[in-house]
Amino acid sequence: MTVDDVYVAGVGMDRFGRFPDKSFVDHGVVAAGAALDDAGVEWRDVGALYCGAAGVGLIPGNRVVEELGRNGAEIVNVDNASASGASAFRQACLAVAEGRTPIAMAVGVGKMQRDAFGANMAAWLGGGEAAVRKLVATGMIQPAAVFAMVARRRMHETGCDPTIFARVAVKSHRHGALNPYSHFQKEVTLDEVLASRMVADPLRLLDCCPTSDGGAAAIVTTRAVAERLARHPLVRVLASQAMSDIHLDEPWGDAILTRATAARAYEEAGVGPSDLDLFQVHDAFSSEEIEYYEALDICGPGEAEKLVLEGATELGGRIPCNTDGGLLSRGHPLGPTGLAQIWETVVQLRGQAGPRQVDGARTGLIQLIGAGNVCLIHILQRA
């Protein structure tokens, strides 16, 4: 199934951060309302709502709809961990592509507890004590540890050192400081990253994304409807691909999975890495970002460090990455994370990104990994 004739009509955000006085429903309502206003669409005209959320409780999309008003739309709740919002966006695209509705909305909501993984492992996992034992048995007691081992292996194979990862964190915070919806809006120096607390050697606190709250939404429609709305330059969904893991021999296969999913996405879109003007990736950890430079063929094997040192993925560089601050700075509330990537890419392609604007941006790629075994890739292009 491809996504011929699917366009992004509107996008909306509620700022990511820590908001103890707001519920995830509050975040969803603000983001959905912003997307409706951006598109110039009335809520009653939305025929399907896909809600991306992880760990917030039962039927989050239904609870957002209770506040927006009961409009009879199909509601589907999507939990794919970090990729929940990206998965919801894909479902909205497919609903329009299949002709099930001319206008669909994807909304992502997130409300994270501090130390959500460690302190509440059983509640997050479900499945009772056996599920917890399976993680504890393999030392899967801290998400950063897995990425730290990937980083250390990379250091062993390429000879790089932790300052490369720290440079990615500095870049992301620089981008996030320009984004009014970002969790962190303050630049950090290389020295500050390298002096921050060690979380999982060689990854330090500022190499790791925060746990955030927030909301994000997107409205997709057909070209005919998008042209009638005529609110913004048209942004077309050139590709929407999703895969799950197939590797057997490694505990971390996200780069392999990304490469396989990207091949399908590039083929569907009819574009290649050299056609991209910007891209967004799942940078839950700074070292993770550079693995995807290579997996997406932005550069060749072993060349990611060179890209970082040259500043190629910074705003103003050859191909900026995570232009809104990425997970590291913009934040990572799980459910809305993928839709925040869509939001950023759409405003970039429309030329509405203000101080973050990538000159002449026409084509953007968005990659997201969920729970280490699903990958979503979308490619958007200004029509």
Added chain:
Amino acid sequence: MADLPEPILPDWFEPTGDGRLRLLAQRCGPDGPVVFPRRARSVHCRPDELEDTTLSVEAELWSWTVADVGMPVMIAQAKFPEGPVIQGYLQGDPARPPEIGAVVEVVPHVVPLPPKGEVTATTYAFRVKKS
């Protein structure tokens, strides 16, 4: 493992009799890919073609980290001669981490269980083999 707490999960490992453990795996036929832990099905063969097998008690240290989870915990990945790279705890001094590529052996390891750590169980860990 008579003097150790109960195994954390059934059918994940067995004692070798010399203080080490053997991980219980499975493969698709004699030459098929090896996976750990054992699963209900494989994408490579029919369920009736899945064969139980065991992994070597020695492997190559692939990577490691010291994770701060309120206390330093060493975690590692080890590449087994049969193919898989497997994650587990790493025994040793966090202040004196090992070299990648070192030979490690699989040994019993007692871990606290969430949420409070008052209950413990035995899992497997890697330990650098003394030459």
